[in-house]
Amino acid sequence: MGSRVLGEGVATGVPEGRRLERRRTPWRERLFQLSLGASLAVGVVFLGSLLTYVVVEAWPRLDFRILTDFPDIIDPTQAGAQSAITGTIWVIAFTALYCLPVGFLTAIHLEEYADRHRWYNRAIEINIQNLAAVPSIVYGILGLGIISRGLGFGQTVLTASLTLSLLVLPTVIIAAREAIRAVPQSIREASLALGATQWQTIWRQVLPAAVPGMATGAILALSRAIGEAAPLLLLGGLTFITFNPTGLDSAYTVLPIQIFNWISQSRAEFAPLAAAAIVILLVILLAMNSLAIWLRNRYSRRW
Amino acid sequence: MSSEIPPTAQTPTTPGAAGEPPSASPGDSGNGTLTPQVSFRDAPPLAGPVFEVGSLSVFYGAHEAVRDVNMTIGDRQITAMIGPSGCGKSTMIRCFNRMNDLIPTARVTGKIRYHDQDLYGRDVDPIEVRRRIGMVFQKPNPFPKSIYDNIAYGPRVGGFKGNLDDLVEETLTHAALWEEVKDKLKTSALALSGGQQQRLCIARTIAVEPEVILMDEPCSALDPIATAKIEDLMEHLAQEFTIVVVTHNMQQAARVSHRTAFFGSDVDDKGERHGRLVEYDETARIFSNPSDPRTEDYISGRFG
Numbered sequence: 001m002g003s004r005v006l007g008e009g010v011a012t013g014v015p016e017g018r019r020l021e022r023r024r025t026p027w028r029e030r031l032f033q034l035s036l037g038a039s040l041a042v043g044v045v046f047l048g049s050l051l052t053y054v055v056v057e058a059w060p061r062l063d064f065r066i067l068t069d070f071p072d073i074i075d076p077t078q079a080g081a082q083s084a085i086t087g088t089i090w091v092i093a094f095t096a097l098y099c100l101p102v103g104f105l106t107a108i109h110l111e112e113y114a115d116r117h118r119w120y121n122r123a124i125e126i127n128i129q130n131l132a133a134v135p136s137i138v139y140g141i142l143g144l145g146i147i148s149r150g151l152g153f154g155q156t157v158l159t160a161s162l163t164l165s166l167l168v169l170p171t172v173i174i175a176a177r178e179a180i181r182a183v184p185q186s187i188r189e190a191s192l193a194l195g196a197t198q199w200q201t202i203w204r205q206v207l208p209a210a211v212p213g214m215a216t217g218a219i220l221a222l223s224r225a226i227g228e229a230a231p232l233l234l235l236g237g238l239t240f241i242t243f244n245p246t247g248l249d250s251a252y253t254v255l256p257i258q259i260f261n262w263i264s265q266s267r268a269e270f271a272p273l274a275a276a277a278i279v280i281l282l283v284i285l286l287a288m289n290s291l292a293i294w295l296r297n298r299y300s301r302r303w
Numbered sequence: 304m305s306s307e308i309p310p311t312a313q314t315p316t317t318p319g320a321a322g323e324p325p326s327a328s329p330g331d332s333g334n335g336t337l338t339p340q341v342s343f344r345d346a347p348p349l350a351g352p353v354f355e356v357g358s359l360s361v362f363y364g365a366h367e368a369v370r371d372v373n374m375t376i377g378d379r380q381i382t383a384m385i386g387p388s389g390c391g392k393s394t395m396i397r398c399f400n401r402m403n404d405l406i407p408t409a410r411v412t413g414k415i416r417y418h419d420q421d422l423y424g425r426d427v428d429p430i431e432v433r434r435r436i437g438m439v440f441q442k443p444n445p446f447p448k449s450i451y452d453n454i455a456y457g458p459r460v461g462g463f464k465g466n467l468d469d470l471v472e473e474t475l476t477h478a479a480l481w482e483e484v485k486d487k488l489k490t491s492a493l494a495l496s497g498g499q500q501q502r503l504c505i506a507r508t509i510a511v512e513p514e515v516i517l518m519d520e521p522c523s524a525l526d527p528i529a530t531a532k533i534e535d536l537m538e539h540l541a542q543e544f545t546i547v548v549v550t551h552n553m554q555q556a557a558r559v560s561h562r563t564a565f566f567g568s569d570v571d572d573k574g575e576r577h578g579r580l581v582e583y584d585e586t587a588r589i590f591s592n593p594s595d596p597r598t599e600d601y602i603s604g605r606f607g
């Protein structure tokens with residue numbers, strides 16, 4: 001059939017529909033491109049003005065004392081956010097320590113071992129997806145009722161990090177599962193066909209290939225936890241803390257809550273302080289997200 | 304490596320003893336050109352069968368994909384499996400190293416004897432089975448690691464205690480790949496061409512010194528030159544290994560195999576398709592004088 005059409009073309013000259021000149025872009029396509037550009041602009045402008053506003057607000061207090069001084073309710077000019085910064089680091093470090101091993105192992109189990117056709121595995125899967133959508137304040141209530149009061153851990157770093165672990169665990173699991181699932185089945189088959197055990201296959205082939213994706217997801221999940229204020233409001237983060245945490249049983253505060261605290265003060269001098277703390281929080285978040293992007297680009301594999 | 308020939312093998316009678324098929328031309332050893340003049344390989348008698356398949360059926364869930372297959376696969380021969388798409392060739396070949404175990408819905412009934420053992424016996428370890436019976440897949444699937452690590456992977460997971468460097472060199476030489484890659488052993492296997500990747504996959508398989516190599520359409524993603532190289536390699540390897548190869552390429556089956564199994568499919572009264580072994584014989588016979596009209600139709604291209 002192809003040759004017949006070609007023959008026709010030769011016989012009758014190039015038909016109208018087959019000219020090579022560039023046609024005018026149809027208006028639908030233009031409209032589409034325009035709306036793409038517009039959406040991008042909205043995002044960039046919004047982020048840009050937010051950053052500018054915060055930095056301008058924070059400028060008077062964007063100095064080293066914000067890092068070295070402790071909150072001071074009497075004299076805002078003497079106040080810093082050190083206890084909140086160290087509190088954030090403590091809480092997030094222990095959150096990572098609890099939720100990453102559990103999350104990764106759960107993901108490996110669900111992807112590599114669990115039989116997807118069993119109803120209980122499907123139930124677990126749906127459950128995890130729903131848990132990821134539960135509002136964080138609900139985790140705060142859970143933490144207050146069960147971890148803080150029920151287990152008697154009180155308003156401590158331990159309670160906060162356990163609660164945040166539960167909060168981000170579904171996200172960590174889902175991201176890790178995606179990364180594991182992205183490893184082609186042909187790699188597993190190749191390994192098994194060489195007489196490797198399932199464990200060897202996972203440990204030597206699947207995980208090395210999936211780890212960058214798992215790490216990226218984990219960092220993004222943790223950076224969500226860093227910005228959380230709601231559950232910690234219920235868990236004692238709001239108490240006025242002028243010292244760094246000394247252990248898991250220590251009282252604590254974290255950056256989002258310190259910001260909340262300062263903003264709700266009536267005196268105007270606290271506003272730049274809050275803005276400066278926001279800048280610090282944003283810097284931490286941007287650093288973590290950059291690390292995630294770098295990891296993804298550095299170790300992304302082609303098959 | 305050549306000293307590792309399994310002791311079970313009773314060496315088949317010397318090649319040529321089984322009677323030359325009429326169309327054989329001794330010079331042509333399957334060089335990839337699609338000449339109609341094909342030389343068939345001699346099929347020595349089935350001395351010391353490696354596999355004996357008895358009333359084998361494979362189910363996916365309730366669907367019987369392969370029904371009642373009986374065949375015997377000879378030691379150090381190349382056995383080709385041909386047939387239309389969907390008739391269960393891959394399903395069948397994956398039974399030989401228990402790869403179907405990995406598909407939760409798959410179920411095998413009937414018997415496969417591997418030498419004197421029941422391959423699906425209760426106390427048989429599928430891991431051990433796959434160490435003896437290697438597999439090469441349709442799409443080259445090297446690990447995203449260096450060439451060296453690809454070869455060394457099987458021996459490493461198998462607990463190889465010896466000089467890996469020597470083993471890698473020996474294996475690559477054996478697979479006729481050494482000259483091409485000896486200067487870049489530490490570079491990624493993914494940087495090789497498709498044909499080289501597939502030969503690397505074959506090399507990786509023989510590095511664990513299996514007895515049998517199963518190949519499921521090993522050349523279907525390759526160009527004719529790369530295909531010819533793999534066919535040469537198969538013939539070379541058939542001196543030591545038993546090879547079962549699924550192929551859609553008639554010339555390939557005719558060129559390289561000693562015996563050919565033709566699979567077709569039946570439709571039952573419920574409208575379900577079941578793969579069946581239609582005819583299994585010496586390759587020369589299958590291609591020149593098949594006894595089943597379906598085989599003849601398929602080979603002469605009258606049938607999908």
Ligand SMILES: Nc1ncnc2c1ncn2[C@@H]1O[C@H](COP(=O)(O)OP(=O)(O)OP(=O)(O)O)[C@@H](O)[C@H]1O
Pocket residue numbers: 363368386387388389390391392393394395406408576578
């Ligand atoms: N994992 C699976 N689950 C369910 N059914 C399957 C599965 N794999 C194969 N089948 C079915 O089994 C039958 C045989 O498939 P198989 O892949 O063995 O055919 P084939 O002869 O290798 O085909 P091709 O030449 O296209 O590779 C088909 O009907 C197919 O749909």
Ligand SMILES: [Mg+2]
Pocket residue numbers: 392393394519
């Ligand atoms: Mg197939």
